[in-house]
Amino acid sequence: MKAAYCFVFIIGIAVPASAYIDPGTGSMLFSLLTGLAVTAFFFLKNLIIALKSRFLSRGTASLQTQRTDKERIIMYSEGRQYWNVFKPIAEALDRRGVDAAFYTSDPDDPALSFRSSHVHPRYIGKGNAAYRCLNFLEADICLMTTPGLDVFQLKRSPGVGHYAHILHAVTDAVFYRLFGLDYFDSVLLTGDYQKQDIRTLEQKRGLPEKQLVTVGCTYLDSLSEHAVRATGKRGCGLASRTVLVAPSWGASALLSRYGIKLLEPLAKSSFHVIIRPHPQTMLVEKKLVEPLRAALAPYSNVEWNFDADNGAVLSRADILISDFSGVIFDFAFLFNRPVVYPFYTFDARPYDLSDIEREAWTFRAIREIGVPLDENLFENIDSALDAVIEKATHTAVREKLQRLKDESWMYQGEAGERVADFLFSVCAAASSERKVPAAS
Numbered sequence: 325m326k327a328a329y330c331f332v333f334i335i336g337i338a339v340p341a342s343a344y345i346d347p348g349t350g351s352m353l354f355s356l357l358t359g360l361a362v363t364a365f366f367f368l369k370n371l372i373i374a375l376k377s378r379f380l381s382r383g384t385a386s387l388q389t390q391r392t393d394k395e396r397i398i399m400y401s402e403g404r405q406y407w408n409v410f411k412p413i414a415e416a417l418d419r420r421g422v423d424a425a426f427y428t429s430d431p432d433d434p435a436l437s438f439r440s441s442h443v444h445p446r447y448i449g450k451g452n453a454a455y456r457c458l459n460f461l462e463a464d465i466c467l468m469t470t471p472g473l474d475v476f477q478l479k480r481s482p483g484v485g486h487y488a489h490i491l492h493a494v495t496d497a498v499f500y501r502l503f504g505l506d507y508f509d510s511v512l513l514t515g516d517y518q519k520q521d522i523r524t525l526e527q528k529r530g531l532p533e534k535q536l537v538t539v540g541c542t543y544l545d546s547l548s549e550h551a552v553r554a555t556g557k558r559g560c561g562l563a564s565r566t567v568l569v570a571p572s573w574g575a576s577a578l579l580s581r582y583g584i585k586l587l588e589p590l591a592k593s594s595f596h597v598i599i600r601p602h603p604q605t606m607l608v609e610k611k612l613v614e615p616l617r618a619a620l621a622p623y624s625n626v627e628w629n630f631d632a633d634n635g636a637v638l639s640r641a642d643i644l645i646s647d648f649s650g651v652i653f654d655f656a657f658l659f660n661r662p663v664v665y666p667f668y669t670f671d672a673r674p675y676d677l678s679d680i681e682r683e684a685w686t687f688r689a690i691r692e693i694g695v696p697l698d699e700n701l702f703e704n705i706d707s708a709l710d711a712v713i714e715k716a717t718h719t720a721v722r723e724k725l726q727r728l729k730d731e732s733w734m735y736q737g738e739a740g741e742r743v744a745d746f747l748f749s750v751c752a753a754a755s756s757e758r759k760v761p762a763a764s
Contacts, residue, residue: 396751397424398461398484400468404433404632405603408546409469409492411435412740413747414443420744425463429454434632452477464754465747467512471504480507486750488512490743492543493650494657494732495686497522498676505676510535510750512743514544515732521680528679537746540739544657547635548737551658566596567709568641570634572649573602576670579612582699584619586645586666589702591623595709598637600629602649643709645697648686656693657729662716663694664709689732692724 397417399410410426411434417424418440426435426445435445448457455477462483469492474480480487489505490512491497497505497518505511511522511534519536526533567590571578578586579601590597599620601613620626629637634651638644644655644663648670652663670687672678695715701708715721735742 395425395462396464396754397422397747398463398466399424399426400458400466400470401426401428401430401433401435402470403428403430403603404435406469406492407434408633408635409490409543411438412542412545413467413743414438414440416740416744417747418442420748422744422748424747427457432632455479465750467743467747471500474507475503485754486510488746488750490539490542491518492541494541494544494653495648495650496677496684498525498680498684499648499686500676501674502676502678505534506531508534510537510746512746513538514541514739515734517685517731521676525676525679537742538734539742539746540735540737541733542739542743544654544733545737545739547638547654547658549635551635551639565594565642565709565713566598566640567593567643567645568598568600568637568655569645570600570637570649570651570655571602571605571645571647573605573609574674576647576668577602577605577649578645578647578666578668579605579616580609581647581668582666582702583612584616585699586702587616587620587626589705590645591620591626593706593709595625595706597623597626598629598641599626600631600634600637606630643713646694648690650686652690652693653728653732656725657733660716660722660725662712662721663690664697664712665690665694666697666699685732689728692728 399413401407401410414424414426414435421442423442424444426438426443427448428435428445429448429450431447433445433447436447438445448454459477459479459481460483461481463485465486465488466481466484467488467490469490470478471489472478473487473489486509487507488510489508491514494514497511497513498521505522506525506529511518513519513536516538519538522534522536525531569578569587569590574580587597587599599616601609605613617628631637634654638651638655638659641655641659641661643661644652645665646652646655646663647665647668652665655661656663677684695712697708
């Protein structure tokens with residue numbers, strides 16, 4: 325076992341570390357060597373257990389049954405922005421007195437300050453340091469928001485009985501990069517509508533069926549607390565209205581497609597403007613953001629927001645400008661305020677969506693929730709946004725919004741408990757399996 329750890333340590337030195345677990349940009353060499361090390365580690369461990377069982381414990385159950393419950397449940401988070409996803413789950417487990425480990429790759433993750441007798445947070449490092457830990461996990465179940473299991477560096481550990489992915493937005497499950505969910509044992513959904521596309525991918529790719537469990541949205545349950553507490557403060561200084569620009573990331577997203585062409589007219593408008601880039605933009609598209617910040621620096625009504633939690637900034641806005649980002653649903657569902665989206669074309673080729681023939685639910689929903697904004701209106705952005713804000717009070721708009729909310733955010737306020745139920749059921753099944761006497 326020590327030799328295996330040593331081997332992985334050497335790999336970690338040889339391969340440059342990354343600050344973000346991104347399966348699309350991972351190192352193939354690291355993936356290969358780590359896979360060999362993990363295989364060697366568990367082969368040697370199982371061999372030692374088998375020898376001990378044969379020579380020291382004849383007539384007794386396997387030594388593997390002696391493992392404590394401390395690490396039966398492991399939750400893993402890439403960073404502080406996902407604490408809203410895990411917080412209701414951690415609270416539910418703590419209330420039930422169920423032990424769980426919470427691993428994070430962010431030293432500033434609020435989870436590290438979570439006080440609990442049963443949920444134990446731990447910082448495991450970033451990039452390759454995180455992989456070294458995750459690829460050697462031992463648990464009945466590992467729950468994560470990170471996609472791409474077993475695609476590049478993030479490997480299935482032979483010591484984990486079940487891998488579960490929890491969706492953290494009420495958008496289609498196929499908006500991940502290719503093969504994002506293929507190798508999980510289960511996916512926890514926000515609404516039943518997300519099942520169809522996952523089943524389609526399984527059939528097309530010859531994959532075994534995963535457990536698909538609709539639990540609701542822990543993330544929105546958390547943010548709803550902000551909506552209740554929000555004071556409704558809007559604007560800043562002399563401005564009476566606030567517009568929030570919160571796009572997704574990538575070539576199809578708003579900042580890449582329009583950039584200063586949209587942001588400068590906004591800066592010259594009578595609105596207070598908050599620009600909130602997607603967290604991934606700040607990791608892989610910094611060269612896109614830096615010139616925009618420099619160009620808008622002279623405008624006192626423009627602020628940039630990089631908070632891990634978006635609840636506070638959402639509550640301040642009168643209107644949202646976005647693209648295909650899940651923040652559209654956060655804003656509309658929680659605050660019942662209007663959304664505008666400039667026209668865009670979405671390149672589905674890098675995503676699982678490319679293997680789905682029907683139109684994504686997300687695109688259909690955005691058309692119902694939001695109002696398209698032609699770029700010819702950018703120079704007259706004041707009146708265009710004012711017209712949308714006035715129309716948002718219409719009953720028909722609110723009825724559409726409520727229907728989509730009920731469809732995509734099921735079991736509102738119950739998600740943490742429902743996820744805890746699922747985790748407990750997986751552990752109970754694993755316990756039953758361990759009670760079966762080992763073959764002689």
